[in-house]
Amino acid sequence: MTLVRDREVITSPWPTAEIDGEVPILSLDDWNVRRDELRGGNAPLGIRLASDQGADTVADDVDRFSVIELEFPTFKDGRAYSTARLLRERHGFRGELRAVGNVLRDQLSFMHRCGFNAFEVDGEDAADQLRLALRELGAWYQWTGDGRPTAARLRRSGQTERVQG
Amino acid sequence: MYRYDEIDQAVVDQRVAQFRDQVSRRLSGELSEDEFKPLRLMNGLYLQLHAYMLRVAIPYGTLSAVQMRKLADIARRYDKGYAHFTTRQNLQYNWPKLEDTPDLLAELASVEMHAIQTSGNCIRNVTTDQFAGVAADEIDDPRVYAEVIRQWSTFHPEFSFLPRKFKIALTGAPHDRAAIKVHDIGLIVRRDDAGNLGFEVVVGGGQGRTPMIGKTIREFLPKAYLLSYLEAIMRVYNQYGRRDNMYKARIKILVHEIGAEKFAQEVEAEWEQIRHTATDIPPEEEARVRSFFSAPAYRRFDGTDAGFAAKKLEDRAFALWVRTNVVAHKQPGYAIANISLKPVGKPPGDATADQMDAVADLAEQFSFSEIRVTHEQNLVLPDVAEADLYALWQRLRDHGLATPNIGLISDIIACPGLDYCALANARSIPIAQQLSERFSDLDRQHDLGELRLKISGCINACGHHHVGHIGILGVDRKGEEYYQITLGGAADEDAAVGEIVGPAVASDELTDAIENIITTYVGLRQNGERFIDTYRRVGRAPFKERLYDAG
Numbered sequence: 075m076t077l078v079r080d081r082e083v084i085t086s087p088w089p090t091a092e093i094d095g096e097v098p099i100l101s102l103d104d105w106n107v108r109r110d111e112l113r114g115g116n117a118p119l120g121i122r123l124a125s126d127q128g129a130d131t132v133a134d135d136v137d138r139f140s141v142i143e144l145e146f147p148t149f150k151d152g153r154a155y156s157t158a159r160l161l162r163e164r165h166g167f168r169g170e171l172r173a174v175g176n177v178l179r180d181q182l183s184f185m186h187r188c189g190f191n192a193f194e195v196d197g198e199d200a201a202d203q204l205r206l207a208l209r210e211l212g213a214w215y216q217w218t219g220d221g222r223p224t225a226a227r228l229r230r231s232g233q234t235e236r237v238q239g
Numbered sequence: 240m241y242r243y244d245e246i247d248q249a250v251v252d253q254r255v256a257q258f259r260d261q262v263s264r265r266l267s268g269e270l271s272e273d274e275f276k277p278l279r280l281m282n283g284l285y286l287q288l289h290a291y292m293l294r295v296a297i298p299y300g301t302l303s304a305v306q307m308r309k310l311a312d313i314a315r316r317y318d319k320g321y322a323h324f325t326t327r328q329n330l331q332y333n334w335p336k337l338e339d340t341p342d343l344l345a346e347l348a349s350v351e352m353h354a355i356q357t358s359g360n361c362i363r364n365v366t367t368d369q370f371a372g373v374a375a376d377e378i379d380d381p382r383v384y385a386e387v388i389r390q391w392s393t394f395h396p397e398f399s400f401l402p403r404k405f406k407i408a409l410t411g412a413p414h415d416r417a418a419i420k421v422h423d424i425g426l427i428v429r430r431d432d433a434g435n436l437g438f439e440v441v442v443g444g445g446q447g448r449t450p451m452i453g454k455t456i457r458e459f460l461p462k463a464y465l466l467s468y469l470e471a472i473m474r475v476y477n478q479y480g481r482r483d484n485m486y487k488a489r490i491k492i493l494v495h496e497i498g499a500e501k502f503a504q505e506v507e508a509e510w511e512q513i514r515h516t517a518t519d520i521p522p523e524e525e526a527r528v529r530s531f532f533s534a535p536a537y538r539r540f541d542g543t544d545a546g547f548a549a550k551k552l553e554d555r556a557f558a559l560w561v562r563t564n565v566v567a568h569k570q571p572g573y574a575i576a577n578i579s580l581k582p583v584g585k586p587p588g589d590a591t592a593d594q595m596d597a598v599a600d601l602a603e604q605f606s607f608s609e610i611r612v613t614h615e616q617n618l619v620l621p622d623v624a625e626a627d628l629y630a631l632w633q634r635l636r637d638h639g640l641a642t643p644n645i646g647l648i649s650d651i652i653a654c655p656g657l658d659y660c661a662l663a664n665a666r667s668i669p670i671a672q673q674l675s676e677r678f679s680d681l682d683r684q685h686d687l688g689e690l691r692l693k694i695s696g697c698i699n700a701c702g703h704h705h706v707g708h709i710g711i712l713g714v715d716r717k718g719e720e721y722y723q724i725t726l727g728g729a730a731d732e733d734a735a736v737g738e739i740v741g742p743a744v745a746s747d748e749l750t751d752a753i754e755n756i757i758t759t760y761v762g763l764r765q766n767g768e769r770f771i772d773t774y775r776r777v778g779r780a781p782f783k784e785r786l787y788d789a790g
């Protein structure tokens with residue numbers, strides 16, 4: 075498994091801080107047990123949410139985490155896409171949002187648009203994979219919190235030729 | 240019709256390039272079939288019993304003559320010279336070769352078409368009324384909203400891995416020709432008391448092994464909020480829809496388990512949070528899309544064309560065709576002409592490449608180059624001058640396209656069944672052929688009147704049997720093909736799920752059993768009422784009693 079971050083590939087829409095070294099990653103259960111002890115500290119901390127543990131479970135604590143890992147137990151389980159958008163767009167999470175588990179190359183661009191900016195993927199060429207995946211689709215119809223212009227916005231400003239086929 | 244701009248074209252072109260790369264990785268062995276499967280399914284490429292099948296999206300069932308000609312051309316070059324129109328207003332090629340599919344998709348892209356999201360657990364091709372924009376009873380043109388939904392749902396980053404596939408249908412008219420109540424989301428265009436346009440939102444309808452009629456969760460949604468409201472529904476479903484059992488994963492099960500009221504509350508709460516984000520399109524984008532659907536340059540006519548009226552009196556065959564296949568148009572002097580793809584003894588919904596070319600020519604000559612595909616697997620020329628109907632009919636007849644049976648017993652919907660489909664219990668197409676032969680007498684068909692007969696080869700219900708006035712379902716009885724009959728289903732604004740009349744029958748007894756049902760109806764009907772009205776009045780019992788009578 076290789077961990078690849080989008081800032082190694084393209085500029086991230088999420089201005090996250092550099093992470094030095096390993097950050098301890100807790101499960102939600104661990105966090106719930108140790109919350110009082112850890113909530114006030116400032117040592118870097120991460121948490122890992124299973125796909126059925128939605129954004130609400132950490133809504134009040136997102137500012138405490140440098141990293142949130144969201145699990146894809148299989149590529150078909152798409153709950154973490156919603157969790158990611160909610161963490162970014164509703165709860166204002168600015169740290170590193172990592173996709174872990176069954177993360178396939180052909181899903182990276184979707185994940186990226188939902189707010190993930192780090193990916194645990196198979197293979198040595200993970201950074202190349204991400205670079206390719208992010209280039210494959212250059213035009214989007216939907217608004218998400220990543221700040222990319224939607225088709226409607228490009229049309230309004232007469233910039234449709236900015237899109238490359 | 241909507242035309243692509245640079246953005247729309249870029250999206251489909253990029254997709255073709257991406258798929259070309261995926262296919263070459265598969266052909267080189269870099270990807271195994273297991274790894275390739277989710278990728279090909281995102282492009283509508285299925286592996287069937289004998290070959291690959293490619294499903295092409297026909298967004299909301301609208302085609303130009305140029306597109307139809309391209310589809311015919313592809314049928315000749317990449318298939319066996321024909322294609323199959325489906326119950327979701329799409330088109331299927333049953334024999335493409337894997338290595339050809341990237342080129343085939345590139346051909347489609349050259350006429351602004353694609354196979355995006357025709358399979359997989361994503362938002363599928365949105366469907367609507369085949370008479371959109373021309374129906375006399377329409378409140379607003381649903382194609383405008385269907386196109387907006389098409390764009391929004393294309394590669395939606397959050398909703399491409401849902402618990403299960405997801406189907407949205409909408410109608411702009413109170414008379415529902417798009418079966419919206421048996422879709423995951425159904426939208427009905429409404430006006431509020433102040434005259435503003437919006438939608439009634441229906442959620443949780445569906446067919447398959449647990450058929451359900453959708454529930455209204457909002458009486459009136461102002462149209463400006465269409466996308467944020469849809470997004471709220473999708474988000475609730477994506478998070479809470481069941482993923483432990485594929486048979487319980489459709490939104491209808493979630494709505495049923497938590498109740499429509501609770502589901503509506505969840506959606507409203509989510510919508511409150513996002514209704515002021517940039518999810519909805521700005522009014523100028525709606526106006527831009529709407530501008531593509533303005534009415535064509537109709538000729539002016541005063542009243543009904545005298546020649547048309549005379550031809551109906553002179554030519555009985557023409558009059559019969561007009562009676563079933565021609566529908567009122569909102570523009571004086573114009574008519575909507577239905578083209579039946581259900582000739583006696585042929586597979587429902589199939590068209591040869593030559594027939595497709597002929598329809599393209601006729602659309603250019605008589606209907607402002609536009610064609611529609613219906614969920615009943617027929618075609619429509621939406622804008623024909625009454626004065627041209629006779630000439631059109633003669634030309635259709637030359638190509639075997641003038642069967643006068645729209646809405647009658649031989650206008651059968653049937654899924655591909657055991658002839659093609661890997662999931663089938665039983666054959667559907669030969670059953671449809673048998674029945675259309677048995678009831679081929681046109682006078683008898685016209686006497687029986689409106690009768691919706693629908694056949695599915697298994698409980699997945701692709702042939703919509705649950706909502707047929709008469710539904711036929713293929714079941715497996717110790718390796719034998721048997722058929723279960725249901726009565727009383729309907730797909731329109733009075734949608735209902737049919738009831739089983741009795742034990743399943745063997746394939747060689749089926750036609751007689753249907754004959755018995757018809758005979759029972761004819762004996763009971765009053766004042767020319769439709770089959771479905773008789774059934775609703777008298778119920779199941781008399782039909783059940785006589786179902787197995789020997790002929």
Ligand code: SF4
Binds near residue numbers: 701
């Ligand atoms: S109803 Fe069953 S047999 Fe027919 S096409 Fe669908 S899955 Fe196949």
